[in-house]
Each structure stands twice: as structure tokens, then as C-alpha cells.
Amino acid sequence: xxxxxxxxxxxxxxxxxxxxxxxxIWGMGGMINLGMAGFFAxxxxxxxxxxxxxxxxxxxxxxxxxxxxxxxGGLLCRLTLRLRGDYLAIVTLGFSELxxxxxxxxxxxxxxxxxxxxxxxxxxxxxSPFQFNMLSCALVTLAxxxxxxxxxxxxxxxxxRALRAIRDxxxxxxxxxKPITRFKVxxxxxxxxxxxxxxxxxxxxxxxxxPDIFRPLITIYIFLALTAGGTGNSTGAVVGxxxxxxxxxxxxxxxxxxxxxxxxxxxxxxxxxxxxxxIAIMQLRPRGxxxxxxxxxxxxxxxx
Amino acid sequence: MTDFKNLFAPTRxxxxxxxxxxxxxxxxxxxxxxxITFGTLTPLTGVGGTYGPSMRDAAANVxxxxxxxxxxxxxxxxxxxxxxxxxxxxxxxxxxxxxxxxGVSVVIGTWASSITTAVAPLCWENGVMLFTVSGADSIxxxxxxxxxxxTQPNSVLQIEVAGDFMLRQDSAGMAWIGPQxxxxxxxxxxxxxxxxxxxxxxxxxxxxxxxxTYRSEVDTILRSNPDFIMLGGYAADSTVVLRDIxxxxxxxxxxxxxxxxxxxxxxxxxxxxxxxxxxxxxxPDVGSSxxxxxxxxxxxxxxxxxxxxxxxxxxxxxxxAAAAGDASGAAIRDALRSISxxxxxxxxxxxxxxxxxxxxxSVNYSGASGPCDFDDIGDITGTQFLFRQISGGSPSDFxxx
Numbered sequence: 001x002x003x004x005x006x007x008x009x010x011x012x013x014x015x016x017x018x019x020x021x022x023x024x025i026w027g028m029g030g031m032i033n034l035g036m037a038g039f040f041a042x043x044x045x046x047x048x049x050x051x052x053x054x055x056x057x058x059x060x061x062x063x064x065x066x067x068x069x070x071x072x073g074g075l076l077c078r079l080t081l082r083l084r085g086d087y088l089a090i091v092t093l094g095f096s097e098l099x100x101x102x103x104x105x106x107x108x109x110x111x112x113x114x115x116x117x118x119x120x121x122x123x124x125x126x127x128s129p130f131q132f133n134m135l136s137c138a139l140v141t142l143a144x145x146x147x148x149x150x151x152x153x154x155x156x157x158x159x160x161r162a163l164r165a166i167r168d169x170x171x172x173x174x175x176x177x178k179p180i181t182r183f184k185v186x187x188x189x190x191x192x193x194x195x196x197x198x199x200x201x202x203x204x205x206x207x208x209x210x211p212d213i214f215r216p217l218i219t220i221y222i223f224l225a226l227t228a229g230g231t232g233n234s235t236g237a238v239v240g241x242x243x244x245x246x247x248x249x250x251x252x253x254x255x256x257x258x259x260x261x262x263x264x265x266x267x268x269x270x271x272x273x274x275x276x277x278x279i280a281i282m283q284l285r286p287r288g289x290x291x292x293x294x295x296x297x298x299x300x301x302x303x304x
Numbered sequence: 305m306t307d308f309k310n311l312f313a314p315t316r317x318x319x320x321x322x323x324x325x326x327x328x329x330x331x332x333x334x335x336x337x338x339x340i341t342f343g344t345l346t347p348l349t350g351v352g353g354t355y356g357p358s359m360r361d362a363a364a365n366v367x368x369x370x371x372x373x374x375x376x377x378x379x380x381x382x383x384x385x386x387x388x389x390x391x392x393x394x395x396x397x398x399x400x401x402x403x404x405x406x407g408v409s410v411v412i413g414t415w416a417s418s419i420t421t422a423v424a425p426l427c428w429e430n431g432v433m434l435f436t437v438s439g440a441d442s443i444x445x446x447x448x449x450x451x452x453x454x455t456q457p458n459s460v461l462q463i464e465v466a467g468d469f470m471l472r473q474d475s476a477g478m479a480w481i482g483p484q485x486x487x488x489x490x491x492x493x494x495x496x497x498x499x500x501x502x503x504x505x506x507x508x509x510x511x512x513x514x515x516x517t518y519r520s521e522v523d524t525i526l527r528s529n530p531d532f533i534m535l536g537g538y539a540a541d542s543t544v545v546l547r548d549i550x551x552x553x554x555x556x557x558x559x560x561x562x563x564x565x566x567x568x569x570x571x572x573x574x575x576x577x578x579x580x581x582x583x584x585x586x587x588p589d590v591g592s593s594x595x596x597x598x599x600x601x602x603x604x605x606x607x608x609x610x611x612x613x614x615x616x617x618x619x620x621x622x623x624x625a626a627a628a629g630d631a632s633g634a635a636i637r638d639a640l641r642s643i644s645x646x647x648x649x650x651x652x653x654x655x656x657x658x659x660x661x662x663x664x665x666s667v668n669y670s671g672a673s674g675p676c677d678f679d680d681i682g683d684i685t686g687t688q689f690l691f692r693q694i695s696g697g698s699p700s701d702f703x704x705x
Contacts, residue, residue, distance in 0.1 A: 004404030011397060101512065104484045114442045114486040115392075117421055129429050133404075206396050207425050212418040213393045252386065252401055267348035267387035 006133040010205055012245040013140030014198050018222045019229065019237035020147050021194030027232035027292070028155060029187035030167030031077070032089040036222055038096030039069045039192045041103060041214035043199025045110060048119045048209055058122055058204060065200035066193040073192025077185045096214070104211040115210025119203050136205045143201065144238060147194055151234045154190075156295040163187055164232075221248070224274075228281045230288030239290060247277055340631045341382045342367065342621060343408035344614070345399055345423065350390025351538070352415045354568070355610045358602055359413045359437075360385050362611040365601040366618035366654055373655045376622055377631060384408060388415070392422035399423040403430050409625075409633040412617040414438060415610065417486050420452075427451055432633040433640075435617035437610045440486040444681040450637045453620075453682045455613040455673050457586045457689075459487035460494060465689050465705065466534060466559060466584050467498040473557065475532035477505045479525050481545060482536020483513035491536055505530070513541050522548045535560035543569045550577040561585065562609075565694070575697035583699060586673070587690030588612035594619075594652035594672040609673060616671030620644055622654040623669055626661050643667050645677040 018040065025033045033039075046068045047061035056064075072095075080091050103110045110116065122139070124132055154160045165173040166183055174180050203209050221244055229240020251270040281289065344363050346356035367381045375381065384406045388395035395414070402408045403426060410433045414420040417440035424443065427434040428451040436443065437456045444452060457465075470478055478499050480492050492508040499506035507528035511521045522545065525533065533549065535542050535558065542564040549558065562585035570578055588595055588609055598607045598615045621636055623643040628635035642648075643657065648666030651657040657667045669676055674687045692699040 001405055004400055007400045007404060008397075105510075107489065112486065112489075113418065113484055114440065115418060115421055117425065117446060129426075206422065208392075208396075208422045210392060210418045210421065212391070212416070213422070215391065217389075217391055218393060249397065249401065252398070266385075267389075270387070271349060 003130045003133050006130075006137040008245060008249050010133065010136045010140050011249075012242045013137070013144045014202050014205070015222065015225060015245055016144045016238045016241035017140075017147060017194055017198035017201065018218075019225045019241040020144070020151055020234060021191045021198065022222055022226055023191075023232065023234060023237040024151055024154075024194065025073075025188055025191035027226060027237070028151075028160060028163050028167065029184060029191070031184065031188060032085065033092045033188070033191070034089045034216070034219060035076070035092030035094070035096035035099075036195060036219045037214040037216055038092075038099035039073060039195035040199040040202070040218065041096070041099050041209075041211075042072055043069045043196025044203040044209045044214075045103060045116075045199075046196065047200035048116050048203045049109070051120050051204070052116060052118070058120065061204070062197060062200045065196040067196075069196025069199070070189040070193035073195075074185050074189035076192075077188035078181075081181060081184065093216070096216070096219070100211045100214050103214070110211075113211055115208055115212075116203075117208045119207045119209065121204045121207055124207070140201055140205070143197065147197075148234050148238055151194075155234060159183075159186075160295070224278055226288075228278065228288055230290040230292060232292030233288070233290050236288050236290035236292070240288065243289070244274075247274055339379050340376055340625070341384060341406050341408045342410045342412065342618070343402040343406060344383065344385045344412045345388055345395065345402065346385070346413040346614070347390040347415050347419075348385075348387035350388070351540075352388070352390040354566075355415060355608060356387070356413075358604075358608065358611045359415070359614040361602060362598055362607075362615040363412050363618040366615060366622065369601075370622055370654050370658070373658070376625055376658070377629065379631075381622070388419050390416055390419070392416075392418045395419040396422050396426065399426050403427070403432055408432060409631055410435065410617075410621045410636060412621065413610075413614045417443060421446070424448060424452060427633075430633075433621065433636045435614075435621065437613045441490060442486060444683050448682065450682065451633065453640060453678055455616055455671075455676060455684050456609075457687045458683055460490060461687075462561070462584075462586065462689075463487070463491045463494045464498070467495050469582075469584065469691055469703070469705070470532045470534070470559060471498060471502050473532065475502075475504065475530075475557075477507075477528065477530040477532070479506065479528060479530035479533045480508040480536055481518075481521065481525050481533060482510065483538075483541055484510050485536070488536055491534075495534065511541075513537065515541070516544065517548060518545050519548045519552070521545075522552050522554075526552055526554055531556035533558045535564055538564050539566050539569050543572055546573060546577055546581070557582065559584065562690075562692070570694065570697050570699075578694045578697060581694045582691055582702065583694070584689055584691045585609055586687045587704065588672050589670070589674050589688065592652055592670065592672060594670065597653055598672045607672065612672035616669070616673050616676050619654040619657070619671060620669055620676065623651075623657045623661070623667060626658050627667075641678060644669050645675075 025031050043065035047065040050056045050064050051061040104113050162178050170180050225240035225244040230236025251273050344360045346359040348356045367383050371380050386398035412435045414436045417438040420436045420438040420443050428448045434452050436454045439456045439459045441458045480495050488510050496506045509525050559582040562583040565583045624636040624639040625631040627643050628639035648668040649660050651667045660667050677685050689705050691703040693702045
């Protein structure tokens with residue numbers, strides 16, 4: 001049981017990293033990135049290939065994953081600078097399909113749709129499965145804390161303020177002398193780096209990646225997490241990710257609770273629970289569980 | 305009162321998390337009170353959702369019958385079912401729960417090859433036996449230490465059998481068209497080898513799945529004037545490819561795997577489009593009493609190959625545990641081949657097998673999907689294949705090999 005909790009916490013941590021990455025791009029920067037799975041895949045493949053075929057240590061794999069995803073994110077953002085809203089969403093979705101197709105067809109590099117198995121994990125051979133879960137959980141939690149602190153710090157900084165201004169009205173921000181292109185590219189690259197890092201953690205934790213993993217389903221879960229938690233709020237992103245994983249995993253136990261349900265009904269009910277939870281949150285708290293608040297000193301709170 | 309309001313905001317979140325935790329409690333208690341726990345991991349939702357529910361039921365009915373007949377090793381078998389959502393990421397989370405929370409010693413029924421490859425390492429690391437219906441060649445080549453057994457013939461064997469069939473039907477030019485899958489390139493290589501041996505031409509094309517038309521791909525493949533085309537995709541893309549081949553005026557023959565040219569596809573397309581199309585599949589052993597058992601327990605006339613296989617998985621898991629006197633994954637792994645093949649009494653269901661074993665005898669299980677004999681790496685041997693031809697929108701048996 002405990003081993004499973006560590007494993008769920010590790011997945012929650014990976015989801016939280018993804019939500020934090022999307023929060024920088026979409027929540028703070030206002031750029032819709034439906035290509036999340038693409039950056040996630042890029043990071044996963046980069047680290048898997050570097051540490052597997054390349055025999056490099058895992059920390060270098062993680063750095064490569066983040067670096068490569070940042071580079072791709074920066075380039076994609078620079079290319080799509082004039083696009084916004086729906087159009088940007090379509091192009092980024094296309095990017096993620098592109099990455100998936102490369103992974104499926106460049107068999108010499110990625111082993112095609114068979115995927116890469118046996119990706120090394122930290123001390124995987126020496127540890128028992130339980131110890132490995134515990135270690136992974138600790139490492140991912142640490143990564144979430146670092147990334148959370150970093151993005152929260154950025155949000156409160158002048159850079160974050162300028163980014164918010166650009167998100168809300170880029171013409172006004174441009175008139176105020178803010179270099180819009182630079183800010184957007186930086187935000188996109190930073191967010192993409194976090195997504196790539198999450199991909200690397202996923203690869204080293206589960207030891208297997210394949211193009212099928214990076215279908216849009218996971219993108220939907222993360223947007224759900226961020227919307228539920230509170231767009232634009234780093235804490236909200238983490239809380240939302242934990243809540244989504246809690247619902248996804250917790251709903252597995254419905255069968256024990258509602259004993260009349262068989263396996264098939266339970267599977268359908270899980271999907272319903274997730275849908276209803278989203279609708280309920282959007283009805284009760286349209287801005288998420290933890291709405292974005294203008295950052296200020298920690299202790300002063302505005303009464304509404 | 306605003307202070308109270310601020311206080312309330314985080315509580316809703318805790319209420320939600322608390323409620324989820326509450327949901328968890330009864331199942332945990334239940335899992336601990338059941339000493340023998342087996343799991344099914346089938347695609348209940350997603351692309352594989354057509355097959356997963358009956359695959360699960362076929363296995364579940366076996367365990368129910370064994371429990372009613374007195375159980376296994378004097379204990380009841382508890383079955384836990386999880387959904388792969390036909391997605392490897394979700395399947396990994398599901399198998400974690402099966403292994404870490406429910407403590408299953410056997411996982412039955414993974415369907416898509418990428419899912420089997422994703423969950424397999426977790427199974428062998430934790431000493432859990434994995435029975436699968438996936439066909440990709442790479443699966444049994446994993447370092448699985450015997451913890452994988454599959455009842456689906458691997459894709460090399462499937463393609464070889466179909467290629468032989470095409471040559472037997474006097475094909476003068478073969479073609480293969482399909483999406484990128486773990487078996488796309490190996491399918492092409494096998495057919496090309498067979499065509500070369502027969503001195504005929506062979507053209508191939510790998511397309512991108514999920515398109516709404518494949519007209520240009522079809523035109524490309526037809527340029528080589530094949531008279532027998534093999535489809536390499538799944539149901540959704542095969543529907544479109546079949547329509548486009550028909551619209552292109554092709555008059556030769558077509559063969560596709562039965563899971564791709566399935567009843568849904570036949571219903572979706574007009575009868576003239578699918579007229580004369582061949583299908584083939586690793587055939588359930590329709591004459592066997594095991595097959596009759598599955599028919600009766602599922603209440604259907606025709607059992608799909610996957611449900612026939614999960615029925616066999618469940619029976620073999622029970623018999624192997626009984627033969628070993630231990631229901632752990634390692635014991636079932638070690639005893640599997642002692643009950644699936646060899647000189648023992650031929651049995652086709654767990655209850656008869658349990659009686660024979662209790663009498664001190666040995667058994668050789670032959671199931672609904674075939675003789676269920678495994679080689680050293682866990683691949684099935686001796687499967688029958690059934691070729692069928694579509695006529696008037698419905699398939700009829702053509703040949704059995």
C-alpha cells in the first residue's frame with residue numbers, strides 16, 4: 001500500500017511539474033500550448049537516449065532534456081509570434097504530433113512504436129521496487145519544490161509583472177516600452193524546459209517510453225489540473241495536479257465502495273467522476289480552487 | 305466574516321481530498337482479507353474498449369466457477385479488474401495499483417503491445433505473472449525471466465501464415481499498406497522475402513494513421529499493379545483504406561487481419577466495398593469444449609479470439625497455482641509449463657483440472673484459443689489460423705490452417 005502511495009505521489013509530482021510548465025506559458029504568459037505532450041516527449045526521449053545509448057549520467061540527461069525542450073520551445077514561440085488564441089493552439093498541437101511522428105518513424109534512433117525499454121533509473125538495480133518508489137518520490141518532490149519556488153519567485157519579480165501585462169494587453173505593454181518578443185520567447189522556453197524536465201523524470205521512473213504515451217490525453221489532464229487549481233497561480237498548479245491524480249487514482253476504489261458495480265461500469269464511472277468534477281469546479285469556482293492573486297508582500301491580505 | 309471566508313477556501317480542497325481518501329478505505333480492507341488475488345488489466349475504455357469488457361468477463365467467470373466449486377488451495381480467489389484506457393501511461397498507473405495495493409500475483413489480458421511493454425517491467429520486478437494477448441515480437445524478447453506468457457501468435461508467425469495464403473491463392477503481385485506500428489517493417493520484410501522466393505513483385509507503403517482519406521497512398525500502391533493487397537492497420541484506418549481502394553477501381557483481392565476488418569467496419573461500409581475481402585486471425589479452437597464453456601459463460605454465439613485467450617489465462621493461472629501448491633507469481637511461473645503441455649491428462653477447464661491434480665495426476669490444459677503450449681521465451685506454439693471471406697457484408701469460413 002505504502003509503495004503504491006509513493007508511486008502515486010511520484011506521478012502527482014510529474015503532473016505538477018507539467019502543470020507548472022504550462023502555467024508559465026499559458027497562465028503567466030497567456031500563450032495556449034496544446035503541444036505540451038510534444039515537449040514532454042522531447043524531454044523523455046532526450047534523456048532516455050542520452051543515458052541509454054549515450055551512457056551519460058542521469059543528471060546530464062535531465063539537463064539535456066530541459067535544454068533541448070527550451071530550445072524547441074523558444075524556436076516554436078519565435079516562429080509563431082504573430083499567432084494567438086486558436087491559431088497558436090493549432091500550431092502547437094501540430095508540433096506535438098510532429099514530435100510523436102518522428103518518434104514513431106525514426107526507428108534507427110527511437111526504436112519506433114516499439115518504444116525504448118530498460119531506461120536506467122537512479123540505483124534501480126540496487127534498490128527494491130519499494131525503495132525505488134520512495135527515492136523517486138523524494139527526487140520528484142524535490143524537483144517540484146525547486147521549480148515551484150523558482151516560478152513563484154519569477155511571478156513576484158518585475159519580469160513576472162511585465163509578462164502579466166503582456167498577457168493581459170500586449171499593445172499597452174509594448175507602448176510602455178516592454179520588449180514583447182523577448183518576454184514571450186523567454187516565458188515559452190522556460191515553460192518548455194520544465195515540461196522537458198517532467199518528461200525526463202517520467203522516462204527514468206517508468207523505464208519505458210513509446211510514442212503512444214504522448215498522445216493528447218495527458219495534455220487534457222494537465223489543462224484540467226491547471227484550470228481546477230487556478231490558472232496563473234503556481235501553488236494552484238501544484239494543488240490542481242495533486243487533485244487530478246487523487247481523483248484519477250482514488251476513483252479506482254469506487255468498486256470496493258459501490259459493490260454493485262462491475263469492472264466496466266467502474267471504468268465508465270471514473271470518466272464520469274472526472275468530467276463532473278471539472279464541471280463542478282468551473283461552476284463553483286470559475287477561476288479555480290486557488291485563483292490568481294496579484295502578488296504582494298506575503299502577510300498583507302486584501303479583504304474582499 | 306471575511307476571515308471565515310478565507311478560512312473556508314482551502315477547506316473545500318481538503319474536503320475533496322478527504323473524500324477521495326475515504327473512497328479508498330473499504331477496498332484496502334477487502335484486499336487484505338483475501339489471500340489469493342488475481343488481476344485483470346484489459347482496455348475497458350479507449351480504442352480497445354470493444355474487446356476489454358468481454359475479455360474481463362471471460363476471466364472473471366472462470367474464477368467465480370472455481371470459487372463455487374470450493375476455491376483454489378482451500379481459499380477463495382479474489383479478482384480485481386483495472387482499466388488500461390488503451391493508454392500506456394494510464395496502464396502503468398493501473399498496474400501499480402494492482403501490484404502495490406491489491407497484491408495480485410497474476411495480471412491477465414493486456415491487449416495493445418505498447419501497454420504490455422510498459423507494464424511488463426513492473427510485473428517481473430515484483431514477481432507478478434503477466435498473461436497477455438499482444439502480438440509484437442519484441443515483447444517476449446524482453447528480459448522477463450519467464451514472467452510473460454502470451455497466447456497470441458507473434459506477428460512474424462501471423463504474417464508468414466497470411467503471406468503463404470496469398471501465394472497459395474496464386475498471387476502474381478503482392479502489396480502491403482498500413483500505418484507505423486511495431487510490426488509494420490517486419491511485416492514488409494517477411495512479405496518481400498516470400499514474394500522474392502515466389503518470383504513475384506511486392507510493393508509496400510507505410511502511411512500516417514488517423515487521416516480522413518488515403519487516396520494518394522492507395523494510388524501509389526496501385527501503380528505497381530498488385531493483385532493481392534494486405535492491410536496492416538487497425539479498424540479505423542482500414543475502413544477508410546478499404547473505401548478508397550474500392551473507389552480507385554481496384555479489382556484484385558484484399559486481405560486484412562480480423563481485428564481490422566471487424567464487424568463494426570463491415571457495418572460501416574456498403575457490402576460492395578467489402579465483397580470478397582479475406583480476413584485471418586489466430587482462431588479460437590471452435591470445436592473444443594473450452595470454447596463451448598466460453599460461449600455458455602459469456603452467452604454469445606461467437607467468441608472473439610481475445611476473450612477465448614483470457615479464459616485460458618484464468619484457467620492456466622488456477623491450474624499452475626494448484627500444481628505448485630502456492631499462488632505466488634513465481635510459483636505460477638515455474639509451474640505453468642507443467643500444466644499447459646506435456647504428458648498429463650487433457651483438460652479444458654480449471655475445475656476438471658483441479659480434480660485431476662487433487663487425485664495426484666498431472667494435466668495438459670488445452671483451451672478455447674488452442675492447445676496453449678509455450679516455448680522457452682513464453683511464445684505460443686501450435687495455434688490454428690482461420691481465413692474467412694466477406695460476402696454480402698458478412699464473413700464466412702474459407703480455410704483453416
